[in-house]
Amino acid sequence: MDISFFKRGVKLSGRVPVFDITDVKAPDRAVLVMSQEAGIECKPAVKVGQTVERGAVVGEDPDGESFVHTPIGGRVAEVGAKVISPQGIETRTVVVERGDEKLQAWAPAWKDEQGDLLERLRVSGVITSCTQPLSLYRTLKDVARPRSVIAATSRELRRGIDHIAVRLTEFDPHLSALDAQSAQVDLQQFSDGIDELVKLTGARQIWLVEDKNIAKKHYEALEKTADDRNWEIVAFDSRRYPAFADALIGKRIIGREPPVALQNIHDSGVLVVDLSTVLDVRTALVENRPITKKTITVTGPRGTNVVRATIGTPYADILAAVGESGDYGKIILGGPMRGRAHHSLDYPLTRDVEAITLVAQGDVVLHENRMCISCGLCTMACPMRLSPGLLSRYCEFGQWEEADNTHLFNCIECGVCAYVCPAGRSMVQLMVLGKTEVSSRRNA
Amino acid sequence: MRDKRLVVATPPHLRQGRTIRRMMMAFMVALLPALAWGVYQYGASVIVLLVSACAAAVAADAVVSKMTKTAGSAPDGHAVLTGMLIAAMLPPAAPWWVAAVAAAVAIFIGKAPFGELGGAPIAPAVVGILIVTLSWPEAVDNYVQPTTAAEALKAEGVASAETPIGAVLIDPSDMTEYDTKELWLGRQVGSSGTTGPLFLILGGLALIVARAARWQAPLSFIAGMGMSAVVANGIDPTVYPSAEFHLATGMTMFAAFFLCTDHPSTPTSPNGLIAFGLLAGILAYLLRVAGLEFGAEPWAVAIISLATPILDRLRPAPFGKVVSHA
Numbered sequence: 001m002d003i004s005f006f007k008r009g010v011k012l013s014g015r016v017p018v019f020d021i022t023d024v025k026a027p028d029r030a031v032l033v034m035s036q037e038a039g040i041e042c043k044p045a046v047k048v049g050q051t052v053e054r055g056a057v058v059g060e061d062p063d064g065e066s067f068v069h070t071p072i073g074g075r076v077a078e079v080g081a082k083v084i085s086p087q088g089i090e091t092r093t094v095v096v097e098r099g100d101e102k103l104q105a106w107a108p109a110w111k112d113e114q115g116d117l118l119e120r121l122r123v124s125g126v127i128t129s130c131t132q133p134l135s136l137y138r139t140l141k142d143v144a145r146p147r148s149v150i151a152a153t154s155r156e157l158r159r160g161i162d163h164i165a166v167r168l169t170e171f172d173p174h175l176s177a178l179d180a181q182s183a184q185v186d187l188q189q190f191s192d193g194i195d196e197l198v199k200l201t202g203a204r205q206i207w208l209v210e211d212k213n214i215a216k217k218h219y220e221a222l223e224k225t226a227d228d229r230n231w232e233i234v235a236f237d238s239r240r241y242p243a244f245a246d247a248l249i250g251k252r253i254i255g256r257e258p259p260v261a262l263q264n265i266h267d268s269g270v271l272v273v274d275l276s277t278v279l280d281v282r283t284a285l286v287e288n289r290p291i292t293k294k295t296i297t298v299t300g301p302r303g304t305n306v307v308r309a310t311i312g313t314p315y316a317d318i319l320a321a322v323g324e325s326g327d328y329g330k331i332i333l334g335g336p337m338r339g340r341a342h343h344s345l346d347y348p349l350t351r352d353v354e355a356i357t358l359v360a361q362g363d364v365v366l367h368e369n370r371m372c373i374s375c376g377l378c379t380m381a382c383p384m385r386l387s388p389g390l391l392s393r394y395c396e397f398g399q400w401e402e403a404d405n406t407h408l409f410n411c412i413e414c415g416v417c418a419y420v421c422p423a424g425r426s427m428v429q430l431m432v433l434g435k436t437e438v439s440s441r442r443n444a
Numbered sequence: 445m446r447d448k449r450l451v452v453a454t455p456p457h458l459r460q461g462r463t464i465r466r467m468m469m470a471f472m473v474a475l476l477p478a479l480a481w482g483v484y485q486y487g488a489s490v491i492v493l494l495v496s497a498c499a500a501a502v503a504a505d506a507v508v509s510k511m512t513k514t515a516g517s518a519p520d521g522h523a524v525l526t527g528m529l530i531a532a533m534l535p536p537a538a539p540w541w542v543a544a545v546a547a548a549v550a551i552f553i554g555k556a557p558f559g560e561l562g563g564a565p566i567a568p569a570v571v572g573i574l575i576v577t578l579s580w581p582e583a584v585d586n587y588v589q590p591t592t593a594a595e596a597l598k599a600e601g602v603a604s605a606e607t608p609i610g611a612v613l614i615d616p617s618d619m620t621e622y623d624t625k626e627l628w629l630g631r632q633v634g635s636s637g638t639t640g641p642l643f644l645i646l647g648g649l650a651l652i653v654a655r656a657a658r659w660q661a662p663l664s665f666i667a668g669m670g671m672s673a674v675v676a677n678g679i680d681p682t683v684y685p686s687a688e689f690h691l692a693t694g695m696t697m698f699a700a701f702f703l704c705t706d707h708p709s710t711p712t713s714p715n716g717l718i719a720f721g722l723l724a725g726i727l728a729y730l731l732r733v734a735g736l737e738f739g740a741e742p743w744a745v746a747i748i749s750l751a752t753p754i755l756d757r758l759r760p761a762p763f764g765k766v767v768s769h770a
């Protein structure tokens with residue numbers, strides 16, 4: 001395959017990879033936000049004073065596609081306090097206080113293996129951090145169910161995924177959590193996770209996608225397993241951002257261009273997941289446990305750390321564990337290229353967050369948001385071959401239909417256009433605004 | 445930590461560091477070699493034009509910014525750049541007030557009605573030049589031999605010189621008198637800042653390397669002009685000068701690198717830019733042949749600029765299959 005085709009995007013400086021993982025102690029008081037995936041709001045499923053076992057469901061969305069589980073067993077101390085999510089949406093929390101040892105065993109619902117794989121995936125809270133963090137169940141629900149059964153052989157016919165690409169590095173080259181995880185991954189667990197994914201999707205070929213900038217020795221063990229199991233290995237340059245966008249990975253390994261807009265992976269046949277999703281799939285489907293931990297990159301004035309923390313841990317505790325403290329001017333939930341700046345450190349870890357990036361008071365740069373001068377730098381850089389300048393003007397002036405017709409929904413919100421823009425425009429904000437407006441009109 | 449004032453912003457939180465100001469600075473610097481050549485050739489008159497055009501542009505911009513209560517474009521350098529472009533396009537013996545009027549017109553009529561930088565459908569400098577050309581044709585048709593410029597400042601009615609294009613238009617056989625090597629080196633009669641093709645190419649290439657401008661429009665402008673000249677020259681070489689003659693004279697290189705690279709008035713997509721350059725180059729050639737001695741290139745660029753919204757439809761096909769939502 002042509003590995004060098006990707007000339008768009010931008011060159012970033014990248015990170016010094018970190019391979020150690022710091023464990024952060026599970027909190028005694030877990031604050032569980034009811035919106036753990038963008039755009040999905042769960043309803044609290046417990047009452048104040050109720051006793052819950054570890055892993056019990058404390059929130060569920062009305063469509064039954066997203067669940068919030070408590071990472072510690074104990075007493076529900078608070079339900080319904082309002083917080084503002086990084087997306088700027090008001091959501092609620094459920095607070096669980098740690099109870100006695102007995103309650104720390106996993107809730108019974110998780111002990112008996114019931115229901116088919118997809119059903120168990122549904123209630124487990126596995127997410128895949130592609131363009132947008134999205135529950136793996138929602139990504140797979142349409143493709144993983146057999147479409148029909150061939151009568152003579154009773155073989156299930158699946159239309160859908162034939163390739164799975166496993167990203168061993170981060171979408172944003174400033175982050176390092178996946179480097180650390182892939183350097184010390186338990187190979188058996190990883191293989192088991194892959195097996196479950198193959199069962200779920202019927203994929204025929206597995207690809208491991210490495211970062212060229214990481215020393216080969218960190219991938220050695222994985223490569224050996226790949227060899228034994230006939231998985232393919234490819235390596236791209238993560239600094240040519242966004243080389244690790246799902247659609248681009250699919251294009252580069254098998255040359256198919258999917259209709260990105262609808263995330264219709266069955267039309268391209270490539271499912272892109274990252275290594276932590278593979279491990280989560282194993283946890284959910286082999287160990288029958290919900291996902292309550294998350295490995296993230298923490299970057300602050302003191303340097304970069306990778307931490308494994310429990311969902312529901314306040315950020316202040318996570319920062320304390322790596323010795324970060326001080327006067328921050330900006331707290332970004334996510335990496336510098338795609339994360340959202342949050343207004344407070346008084347917020348807990350959610351499963352859709354891949355990093356925390358802290359900017360010291362004095363280092364905050366404000367960008368002027370001026371009129372587009374049509375310089376076309378964004379047009380040359382957009383990995384999706386869009387005309388971001390034009391799109392941003394449509395969104396700025398409320399021309400939603402024109403924006404939609406100019407392929408607004410093919411935008412993957414990578415931020416490359418804003419990165420290069422000399423007018424300092426808030427491109428991604430405009431794209432997101434446009435998408436929200438267009439979708440609400442479409443649904444109306 | 446709770447009550448700290450934190451900045452909330454949307455991604456990306458890193459930027460490449462390009463700003464409009466730096467982009468405009470790049471254009472100014474790129475224009476300097478050609479202007480310096482003009483000063484060397486024509487002396488103080490070029491400086492007078494430069495100063496009056498830039499001062500008028502900045503003053504006009506200050507008035508506009510006061511009236512509209514906006515920051516104006518003085519801080520980002522666009523007003524000064526407009527003044528420089530106007531001075532470069534005027535003949536060295538043009539009166540100083542023509543430069544000032546052109547610059548003021550550029551800002552008041554070419555820019556202000558369209559709001560902030562980015563709205564103008566035709567580059568303001570081009571608007572300024574074209575309007576003074578229409579209003580005082582005799583003032584801009586005022587070419588002098590390089591060495592007579594200093595006297596032109598003092599004396600009225602200096603015997604004017606012919607530009608190469610003007611000379612060939614009147615008598616095609618004149619083209620044999622010009623040594624193209626001399627023309628490339630800038631030893632020719634012309635406007636203040638446009639007579640040094642090599643200096644303009646040097647500045648233009650620097651702009652492209654610095655990514656302040658893109659290569660598509662300049663190169664296709666040159667190609668459009670050159671190909672038209674090759675065709676005409678092939679039909680009748682005694683009437684139509686060679687492509688090299690056309691490329692080295694008049695404002696060809698200036699228009700290619702400094703007018704076709706005005707971002708707001710040109711398309712954004714690569715194919716749109718190529719179409720823009722080709723059309724403007726061909727039109728500029730036709731205007732020259734039709735007898736327009738001064739301003740064929742700005743006229744051509746201005747006219748094709750009006751087609752920019754249409755040319756901008758030549759967008760790249762988006763990544764992936766196009767999804768239609770019925």
Ligand code: SF4
Pocket residue numbers: 381382383384385386387388410411412413414415416417418427428431
């Ligand atoms: S338009 Fe969307 S996909 Fe294109 S560069 Fe901008 S954010 Fe990325």
Ligand code: SF4
Pocket residue numbers: 371372373374375376377378379388389390392417420421422423424425712
């Ligand atoms: S980079 Fe910025 S100014 Fe240039 S065309 Fe794109 S949006 Fe407009």
